[in-house]
Amino acid sequence: MNRKELLKYQPINILRGQKYGNNYWTPRGNKVDKRIVELYSDLEYDHWVVVDADPEVMTYCEQPLEISYVLNGQLRTSIFDMWILKRDGSEIFVEVKYNKELTSKHPKHARTQRQIEAQKEWCRINNKNYVVRTEDDIRKGRHSVENRTSLCMSVVNSKKPVYLNEVLCVIPREGIKIKEVVLELSNFPVEDILLSLKWLLYEGDIKANMEDQLIGFEMEVRR
Numbered sequence: 001m002n003r004k005e006l007l008k009y010q011p012i013n014i015l016r017g018q019k020y021g022n023n024y025w026t027p028r029g030n031k032v033d034k035r036i037v038e039l040y041s042d043l044e045y046d047h048w049v050v051v052d053a054d055p056e057v058m059t060y061c062e063q064p065l066e067i068s069y070v071l072n073g074q075l076r077t078s079i080f081d082m083w084i085l086k087r088d089g090s091e092i093f094v095e096v097k098y099n100k101e102l103t104s105k106h107p108k109h110a111r112t113q114r115q116i117e118a119q120k121e122w123c124r125i126n127n128k129n130y131v132v133r134t135e136d137d138i139r140k141g142r143h144s145v146e147n148r149t150s151l152c153m154s155v156v157n158s159k160k161p162v163y164l165n166e167v168l169c170v171i172p173r174e175g176i177k178i179k180e181v182v183l184e185l186s187n188f189p190v191e192d193i194l195l196s197l198k199w200l201l202y203e204g205d206i207k208a209n210m211e212d213q214l215i216g217f218e219m220e221v222r223r
Contacts, residue, residue, distance in 0.1 A: 009064035030156040046145045053148035055204025060084045069118030078115045092129040099134045141211025154198040167196040175222035
């Protein structure tokens with residue numbers, strides 16, 4: 001079954017003026033058949049990077065579903081920021097918020113809390129997982145987003161390398177530095193080895209410290 005058959009939702013088109021924040025991102029997502037993904041803040045973009053680069057994620061949809069709720073006697077609507085389908089079949093609905101939006105001093109605090117409560121209740125009734133993610137969850141390490149952006153961009157802009165198995169075979173469980181992988185495979189082009197490593201990291205066949213060390217010759221990778 002391909003990813004398109006697994007998608008239960010299509011992105012809801014949102015006018016940019018209706019969304020919090022002025023930053024607008026339109027990357028292409030490998031796990032959504034390389035279509036344009038529309039994101040309405042820097043934090044939503046960083047969250048997308050983390051999701052698209054997660055080997056446990058099968059597919060996803062941004063702005064997937066609108067629900068209604070009542071606040072101060074008025075009917076309001078809310079759209080989830082993302083729906084995620086994991087490889088184990090579980091589904092997660094996500095709301096992305098900056099920490100400041102969750103503080104009582106924020107001017108939209110009451111509305112934000114009611115929105116989150118409404119989303120959480122909808123997920124409870126429909127037996128779906130729900131999570132609110134902030135910058136603390138998304139930007140965990142100095143290089144977390146930068147490394148994952150590199151993976152996402154490399155994968156979406158290239159075909160799967162022909163050297164994947166050869167590169168994988170020289171990586172032990174206890175770990176090896178990328179520069180040592182390059183030396184082991186000195187008859188292969190360096191750029192092809194690096195691209196293969198990014199694909200292997202993206203697909204979860206190998207692991208590395210993606211949070212605190214930039215992808216480069218000194219990074220250690222392991223099975």
